[in-house]
Amino acid sequence: MPKVSQAHLDARRQQILDAAAACFYRKGFHLSTMQDICKEADLSPGAVYRYFASKDDIIKAISEENRNNSIRMIGQMRQGVENYRVFLDQLVDAFFRMIDEFDQHPAKLNIEIWAETFRNERVRTMQSETFKAYEQVFGGFLRDGQKAGYFQPDIDPDSFGRILISFFDGLLVQKAVDPTVDVWAYVETIKKITSSIHCEPEHATVA
Amino acid sequence: MPKVSQAHLDARRQQILDAAAACFYRKGFHLSTMQDICKEADLSPGAVYRYFASKDDIIKAISEENRNNSIRMIGQMRQGVENYRVFLDQLVDAFFRMIDEFDQHPAKLNIEIWAETFRNERVRTMQSETFKAYEQVFGGFLRDGQKAGYFQPDIDPDSFGRILISFFDGLLVQKAVDPTVDVWAYVETIKKITSSIHCEPEHATVA
Amino acid sequence: MPKVSQAHLDARRQQILDAAAACFYRKGFHLSTMQDICKEADLSPGAVYRYFASKDDIIKAISEENRNNSIRMIGQMRQGVENYRVFLDQLVDAFFRMIDEFDQHPAKLNIEIWAETFRNERVRTMQSETFKAYEQVFGGFLRDGQKAGYFQPDIDPDSFGRILISFFDGLLVQKAVDPTVDVWAYVETIKKITSSIHCEPEHATVA
Amino acid sequence: MPKVSQAHLDARRQQILDAAAACFYRKGFHLSTMQDICKEADLSPGAVYRYFASKDDIIKAISEENRNNSIRMIGQMRQGVENYRVFLDQLVDAFFRMIDEFDQHPAKLNIEIWAETFRNERVRTMQSETFKAYEQVFGGFLRDGQKAGYFQPDIDPDSFGRILISFFDGLLVQKAVDPTVDVWAYVETIKKITSSIHCEPEHATVA
DNA sequence: GATGAATGAGACTTCATTCAT
């Protein structure tokens, strides 16, 4: 019988993960020290090491958490779709609001994770799954839409999914470098460009 | 009277920078050690420190070199333009060939630089200048084209410039995570999407 | 809740300080390495750095300890005075016994500290306070004695205090250079010379 | 046949020694680097190492120079003596003027040399010879004076010589720590104290 | 003789990790 509840254990784990995310957000993976994380979590090194075997383990867990959050988010988004025509608009608005609120959002961690991707297979796998999830949702949506006649049939769904990701990730980087970037002008231009792929079917309904 | 020529000094400096780039490419900025760089450059620590005051200095020089290369490249690209219609195609082909040859090209360093951007003001400045240069060239091109009637006049040139950057940087990340990405399908789709912004003027010539 | 008692922490700190003093005594501040100190203290570098932020910090602490010891010693000495006539003798005997037992006594560190004085403001301050303390005690004693009629009234108390210090420090240096110096002959001569400043009051008692 | 004259060689050597003295004066032996000395001497490392085998060699040469200067100085001083009575005054005035002009005078190097004495046998020997020279001159003078009846016969000449050195070296240290020390009040008090050893012979002449 | 680029041992310090309490 465990001395403390599983809930307590989970809470401790999450507490550490949150602390680590805060540190990584501020100083990146390799400039954040375990001491930083311990202090932020208000826990001793010994306690932290009870929940994570190594710093690398924490990095992996953070990237896993990032993947899970991303997948959950995109899943939720897909459900709200009512009309193909407005889906991209909704999607785009939701995502770019994150960038606009850059400093409050852990999106900044993404860039750290991308860099880590080169050195850490598990992190790469996580990030790959994240991208795959996006692709599937975006691609699946486009595919459905094409069947229903909403989109030009000669657009490759997978590539289009990747392009949507690029719209987002690309601006993320630019905003990191220059916070004065006009996010909504950028979004507006995306909408204009992508409007060309829309068609006007006779009986528009959503799956 | 210097013992060796300035050319020799410059070559040594470049030798170190190349070695550093190779290391950074493999292990990132913060996991590459000065010893790694020394070994790669086949030089002693003392020699390296004759040319760079610190590891941070090398990182800065690398990001500066990256900026210079980017600006030079984009400058050259602009000069080859003969027809607005085909410019984007040329541009896109040239840029994405880099991604396709990913492992041989220092483009991968970009992601490291982006991450460093959060911690290092000088690196951020370099990267900011790189983005500005791109924006200017792309935006200037679009502006000229709009005046000449080649592009829809309601497209914001600056945002469009940023979007072109995102097309590239976004795929860079995705390729880093999953090397099997089909670059040319992605490019094809970009071309389809952006074709909608083109118009057909009567007398198409380029400034 | 601390893992170990404050007493243990204090003991560790003192252990390091003692080890450092031993090293400095042997090799001076700048030729003693942190490794030397660690080995002498039988502690790892990490442990030492828990207690002192830097080598410089240890040097400062050593000079502070030296000041504290000096001030304590001179304070105790002052209390033992029963008769102006014999005070100098007692004082001189006590101090020069240190020099005579040179190798066992940290007095040798003084010379290191003097040299450090040029480069290290904090060390200079410590040493300055040490000298001030001596001056006050010696000068105060002479002043009292002059009021009571024990000493020639035209002797400047502060200068005389400084001269007493010089008697000591000067021989310290000479003994360092030539350990065969006859300390007690030196002391004897000091007593003869300084005897001239004594007077013979009628009712000799000490405050 | 040498390519350059011996005079040129000697001048170069002295140039290096002067540069070293300037550096040592500013930063001490162990914080002055060979590069510092080279820069100060306006010479390359290779050139410096043609004249001195090592940094340690330079330190030794500096301490040797210091000894030579001291011995020369004290020798000259001895010759100027015309009257036992005023000799100490002259001596004291000459020496303490150095301390008063502290910043311009290499006396500060003495403290460095004393510290070095613990680690460097050759330096210790040099310093020992310096002290011996002083002792001989002072002691010899006192001995002569005692024979001629100028000084109390029960004063030990050697110890008195050491005390004179202590007067000087002691104040040197105090001035290093606190530049506001009143040198001449100190000197005045020395004179008062030492006046007690003087006698009044019938026919006062100097050897 | 002189130069100064290059060497490389070793200095100071950090920090991921362990383990006695």
Place this chain on the structure above:
DNA sequence: TATGAATGAAGTCTCATTCAT
């Protein structure tokens, strides 16, 4: 479970010294 003192390998950087030119 949790603590935090302790470890020690490894990192960045310095500097006395060498040697090809």
